[in-house]
Amino acid sequence: MDINTLPGNPLPNNKSPEVTHYEMLSSMPSIFILPTHMPLHILHESEAKLVKYGGSLTYDIGEAGLILGKVSHKKRAVLELRSRGLWTEEILEIGKFPKTTSDSHPEIPSKRQKLSHEQSAGNASSEIVDLCTDSEEEGNSEVKAQIDPSEAILSTTVDIGHKVTVLRLDWLVQSIKNGEPLPMSPFLVYHGRKIAAPLATPSQPVTIVADQIKQRAIEDAAKRPAIEKQTIHPRRSRQDPEKHSSQRHPPVLYRETTSENDDTTPLPPQPDWVRDHVVYACMRSAPLHPPNEEFILQLLKIRRIRQFTLDDIGVRAYSTFIAAMAAYPYLVKRSSEITALPGCDVKLANLFAEFQHHKSSTNEEGFVSAAQALETDPILRILTIFNDIWGVGPKTARDFYYSRGWRDLDDIVEFGWNSLSRVQQIGVKFYDELQQGVSRMESESIAGIVRQHANAVRPDADQPIGAILVGGYRRGKESSGDVDLILTHRDESVTRNLVVDIVASLEKAHYITHTLSLHVASTHREQQTRPFSAEDGHHFDTLDKALVVWQDPNFENSEDHDPSDSTEGASNHKKNPNPHRRVDIVISPWRTIGCAVLGWTGDTTFQRDLRRYAKKAHDWKFDSSGIRERTTGGQVVDLEHDGDTWQQREKLVMERLGIGWRPPEQRCSR
Structure with a gap:
């Protein structure tokens, strides 16, 4: 297929058919957007626009027919494709759009004329290489040319029959x-055109190279046991997780079946956000337990795997899938329902088809093969353990496994304890306790104690300090990973430096065992909304806050021991059996409490799209400390000044942003 006949290049005397606003790009091939040199918010916006106007967005560059990116040079484009595993061969004479010789057929430049010119100019000793990739039916199979021997590598490439176009x-x-x-x-x-990766160099025939590769593979296999013995610590050679890695087995591709087409059951009416192509999760209601929760749990596992492979684009794609499925109010019965959801494509439909196939064939819970790897793959199991350590992310978890050779928590303690940060050491020390969920009752108890100490350190305040439980608790979760608590007061002199005094009081009372981090940036800027800065737009929260480890010091027989007693006999007291908890204490001035509560309530994707929508719709920067304009040098936008309570102020922010009010239990985008 020539580029002249691709959609977007109408043939002469043929007008493009009229399309609707949301179908403008529907006739285009699958499109991949290169993230290179592209800020994250520009990438998000470009993908959203592509989907909004009917384009087929793909995250697999191998299946793309059209690639868009911030590249302007041919060599750079080829390098970007090759770095992502896509080898190509330039189509000659491309970019020249010839005049037409008739009303219906464009004149095709003659390959024979061009190649004949090259042949006459070439060295007589040059090797003859077949450059033609057209089929014999097209009558060009005999076209050959003489080229420089250094280009003989082309003779070993294999045309796999698909073309790709890179545009700005x-x-x-x-x-x-x-x-x-x-x-x-x-x-x-x-x-x-897409080709298979070349195997040979000009001086090495393909057969010789193949033999060499085979021989090296045999030698590598024979050496494997010796390599395992050379790992950093011999005790870790007890298993080789990579031998049984389930990541090496690609999932089965399930396609739409005829039985699905034969299903005459009418589909449920599309929600407004589906009909209107609403791509932002913050503008959709997503309950805590949606109808398709079983399938969503499989997608969450795949997203976690993408995180461990540092695939940011894949993580973002699955976050979009999950948010759309969480908001869909009906139990999905057909894959065709999924492709209608904004941001969802045939990849997700295939995953659902596989999920449905396993569920119907086993009469049990459905599953997706790609998701099973999180529990069956030994490498992923170890990475999950490392990632669950407080202060350790996916990148550090991979470093622990691949660079340092650690295989469990014992390895970390034995061989790397002194190399850990203080926060990571605390995460390892209380690993099992911090994995336990915090019940709603316990969250309320902790909030009450913090509020009590807050009022104790501000005895002259004209009214009590308010405490608001946010995060998973406010979304309705029965058990949360940590406790998120916002404290506020109408008098800014009360909230100034409040977090420091609260932490000191709670430490003295032995409720806080460790302070992981303490931030007073808001106090330092006089509790004003964070100044707008395009360079540090990735900071979502800039309020005063303390991230601490909490343990209730009260337990049976604890009254017999004074915690402040440091005498020798005090070491024999009973150990505190209460579990350690993670608690985040956030301080917000009353002036922007609506933004603070909104920013600390929604799930991750909800918050991500909230920032994206504020920028796209209004050119505003949303932050938990308030909102600023981007076009007027960062002027503060006050959307909540009419609210008498923090609930009213949060509602005003949502309504005036344009995302509409929805209760916190409907912000579970995952």
Whole structure:
């Protein structure tokens, strides 16, 4: 297929058919957006625009026919494709759009003329290499040319029959502005055909190279036991998790079946957000336990695997899938229902088909093969343990496994304790306790104690300090991973430096055993909304806060021991059996309490899309400390000044942002 016949390049004397606003890009091939040199918010916006206008977004570059990115040079485009595992071969004469010789057929440049010119100019001793990739039916199979021997590598490539076009991202922007797909030639960077990765060099025939590769593989296999013995610590050679890695087995691809097409059961009416292509999770209601929760749990596992492979694009894609499924109010019965959801594509439909297939064939819970790896793959199991340590993310977990050779918590303690940060040491020390959930009753008890100490350190306040439990508790979860608590007061002199005094009081009473971090940035800027800065826009929360480890010091027989007693006999007292908990104490001035509560209540994807929507719809920067304009040098936008209570102020922020009010129990986008 020539680039002249791709959608967006209408043939002469043929007008493009009229399309609706949301179908403008529906005729385009699958599109992949290169993240290189692209800020995260620009990438989000570009993907959202592509989906909004009917484009087929793919996160698999191998299946893309069209690639958009911030690249302007052909060599750079080829390098970007190759770095992602896609080898290509440039299609000659591309980018030249010939005049037409008739009303219906464009004139095709003659390969024979071009190659004949090269042949006459080439060295007589040059090797003859077949450059033709057309089929014999097209009558060009005999076309050959003489080229420099250094280019003989082309003879070992294999055409896999698909073409790919790389355009500047401006094509998407200008097409949307123009209301129809524009011709591609002004935006063209590179056009080529997909090929298999070359195996040989000009001086090595393919058969010789294949034999060498085979021999090296045999030698590597024979050496494997010796390599295992050379690991950092011999005790870890007790198993080789990579030998049984389930990540090496690709999942089965399930496609739409004829029985699904034969199903005459009418589909439920589409929710407004589906019909209107609403792509932002903050504008949809997502309950704590949606109808498709069983399938969502499988997607959550796949997203976790993507996190461990440091696949940020994959994580973002699955977050979008999960948020859409969480908001869909009906139990999905057909894969075709999924492809209608904003941000969801055939990849998710295939996963659901597999899930449904396993469920119907076993009459038990459905599952997705790719998700099973999180529990069956020995490497992923170890990475999960490391990642669950407080202060350890996916990247550090991979470093523990691959660079340091650790395989369990004992390895960390025995071989790397002194290399850990203080926060990580605390995370390892209380690992089992911090994995336990915190019940609603216990969260309320902790909030009451913190509020009591807050009022004790501000005895002159004209009214009590308010305490608001947010996070998973406010969304309705029966058990939360930690306790998120916001304290506020109408008098800013009360909230100034309040977090420092509260922590000191709770430490003295032995409720706080460890202070992981203490932030007073809000106090330092006189509790004003964070100044707008494009360079540090990734900071979502800038309020005063303390992240602490909590343990109730009261337990049976504890009254016989004075915790402040440091005498020798005090060491014989009974150990505190109460579990350690993670608690976040956040301080917000009353002026922006609505933004603070909103920012600390929604799930991760809800918060991500809240920031994206504020920027897209209003060119505002949302932060838990308030809202600022981006176009006027960062002027503060006050959306909650009419609210008398913190509940009213939060509602005003949501309504005036334009996302609409929904109770916290409906913000569970996962």
